[in-house]
Amino acid sequence: MKVLVVGNGGREHALAWKIRQSPRLTQLWIAPGNAGTAEEGENVPIAADDIAGLVAFAKKQKVDLVVVGPEVPLTLGLVDALAKEKIKAFGPSKAAAQLEGSKIFCKLLLRQSDVPTADYQVFRDADSAMRYVKARYPNENEKTPLVVKADGLASGKGVIVCSRREDALDAIDRIGRKNEFGRAGLQMVIEERLDGPEVSILAITDGKTILTLPAAQDHKAAYDGDTGPNTGGMGAYSPTPVITQELIETIEDQILVPTIHTMKRNRKPFRGVLYAGLMLTQTGPKVLEYNVRFGDPECQPLLMRLQSDLLDILEATVDGRLNEIELPTWDPRPAICVVMASQGYPGDYENGRAIRGLDAAAAIPNVKVFHAGTTLVDGQVVTNGGRVLGVTALGSSLADAKLQAYTAVQAIRWPGAWCRKDISDKAIQYTMEEAR
Ligand code: AMP
Numbered sequence: 253m254k255v256l257v258v259g260n261g262g263r264e265h266a267l268a269w270k271i272r273q274s275p276r277l278t279q280l281w282i283a284p285g286n287a288g289t290a291e292e293g294e295n296v297p298i299a300a301d302d303i304a305g306l307v308a309f310a311k312k313q314k315v316d317l318v319v320v321g322p323e324v325p326l327t328l329g330l331v332d333a334l335a336k337e338k339i340k341a342f343g344p345s346k347a348a349a350q351l352e353g354s355k356i357f358c359k360l361l362l363r364q365s366d367v368p369t370a371d372y373q374v375f376r377d378a379d380s381a382m383r384y385v386k387a388r389y390p391n392e393n394e395k396t397p398l399v400v401k402a403d404g405l406a407s408g409k410g411v412i413v414c415s416r417r418e419d420a421l422d423a424i425d426r427i428g429r430k431n432e433f434g435r436a437g438l439q440m441v442i443e444e445r446l447d448g449p450e451v452s453i454l455a456i457t458d459g460k461t462i463l464t465l466p467a468a469q470d471h472k473a474a475y476d477g478d479t480g481p482n483t484g485g486m487g488a489y490s491p492t493p494v495i496t497q498e499l500i501e502t503i504e505d506q507i508l509v510p511t512i513h514t515m516k517r518n519r520k521p522f523r524g525v526l527y528a529g530l531m532l533t534q535t536g537p538k539v540l541e542y543n544v545r546f547g548d549p550e551c552q553p554l555l556m557r558l559q560s561d562l563l564d565i566l567e568a569t570v571d572g573r574l575n576e577i578e579l580p581t582w583d584p585r586p587a588i589c590v591v592m593a594s595q596g597y598p599g600d601y602e603n604g605r606a607i608r609g610l611d612a613a614a615a616i617p618n619v620k621v622f623h624a625g626t627t628l629v630d631g632q633v634v635t636n637g638g639r640v641l642g643v644t645a646l647g648s649s650l651a652d653a654k655l656q657a658y659t660a661v662q663a664i665r666w667p668g669a670w671c672r673k674d675i676s677d678k679a680i681q682y683t684m685e686e687a688r
C-alpha cells in the first residue's frame with residue numbers, strides 16, 4: 253500500500269512512524285515532513301495547504317491512502333478534492349471539518365444534538381457584541397465570566413477567556429475591530445465561562461461506528477503548574493486517571509454518539525478523528541470545542557501505545573467498515589510525551605539551531621523522539637519551529653515513563669532549548685487526591 257501523510261509536525265512524525273510498522277506498507281511519503289519523518293519515508297516539498305499540489309502528487313504516484321494530519325487542509329477540502337480523483341483519504345470532508353473550522357457551526361450542531369455545552373450568543377459586529385456584554389453586566393466592576401471566540405481557525409489563539417468586563421470588551425475589540433484574527437473574526441461567539449478540570453477524548457469514527465481511544469491529557473500552558481501563555485501543547489500522557497471508564501461511557505452516550513448521529517442526519521457524515529475538548533463541570537462533562545484530527549501532542553503517546561496495525565484502522569475508517577475490524581489493542585504501559593521548545597516560544601523565536609544528542613536519546617530503551625519543528629541542513633538536524641521535538645517514552649508506571657522521557661530530554665541539547673518539567677504530574681497528584 254502506498255501512503256502519503258500530510259503535515260510536518262510531531263503528530264505527523266508519529267503517524268509516519270506507526271504507519272511504517274505496517275507489513276502492508278510498500279511506500280511512504282510525507283508532505284512536507286520534517287527531519288524526523290525523513291527517516292520514516294520520503295519527504296516531498298509540498299505544503300500541507302497546497303491542495304492542488306497534493307492531489308497532483310497523489311494522482312501521479314497512484315497513492316492508495318492519504319492521511320491528513322492538520323486541520324487546515326481538511327477545512328480547505330483536501331479530502332473532497334482527492335475523492336474526486338478516486339483517491340482514498342483519512343479525514344473528514346470539508347463540510348464535516350466545519351465542526352472545527354467554525355465555532356458557530358459547532359455550537360449549532362451541539363444545540364441540535366442536545367449535547368451539553370456552554371450557553372452562547374453569535375455576533376456579526378463588535379458594536380452589538382459590546383452592547384450585549386454591557387446590558388448583561390451593567391456594573392463595570394462586576395465579575396464577567398465570559399469567553400469571547402473568533403468564529404474561524406486562528407491557530408488556537410482566537411479564544412479569549414475573560415474575568416472582567418474590560419477583558420471581554422477588549423477581546424471584542426481585538427476580534428471585531430482590530431481584526432487581529434483576520435477573516436476568522438468576521439463573526440464571533442460569546443459564551444458563558446465554564447469551570448472544572450479540562451480533558452480531551454479522541455475517537456476514530458467512520459460516521460457510524462465509534463472507536464473511542466484511550467484517554468490522553470494535554471498540557472496547554474507554557475510553564476510548569478499550568479502557568480504562562482497558551483501553546484499548541486507542551487506535553488501529553490496516556491492513560492489518565494482523571495477519566496474513568498464510567499466517564500468515557502457517559503461521554504460516548506451524551507456527547508460523541510449524538511454528535512456523529514446529527515452529522516449523519518444533516519448529510520455531513522463525519523469520518524476521521526473526532527477530538528472532543530471537554531470541561532468536567534459540576535453538572536457533568538460539557539463540550540468546549542471539537543477538533544477534527546488527532547491532537548498534537550496527544551497523538552504521540554497514543555500511537556506509542558497502539559499495538560495494532562494503524563493502516564488497518566485508517567483504511568477501515570475510510571471504507572466505512574470500522575465495525576468489521578478487531579478492536580485495537582493498546583500497550584497497558586503508560587506513555588508520556590515531553591515537548592522541547594525553542595527559546596521564546598510561544599512568542600517569537602529563531603530557527604536554525606543545531607540539535608545535538610539525538611542518537612544518545614534514541615538509544616535509551618522505550619524512548620522515541622518525534623520531530624516537530626526540525627529540518628535538515630547539510631545533513632545536520634536543526635530547529636525549524638517553536639515546538640521542536642516530542643520526546644516520548646513508555647514505562648511500567650507513569651513515574652517510570654516520566655523518568656525515561658526526561659532522561660532522554662537531558663541527552664538532547666541546543667542553545668535555548670527548554671521544556672516543562674512537570675508533564676504528567678497532574679495524574680500523580682490526582683491519584684493521590686483520590687486515594688485520600
Ligand atoms: P477552544 O479552542 O474553544 O478549546 O478554547 C481554548 C481553551 O479556552 C480551552 O482549552 C479552554 O481552556 C478555554 N475555554 C474555551 N471555552 C471555554 C469556556 N466556555 N469556559 C471556560 N474555558 C473555556
Ligand code: GLY
Pocket residue numbers: 470484485543546547548549550
Ligand atoms: N493539543 C491540542 C491540539 O492539538 O489542538
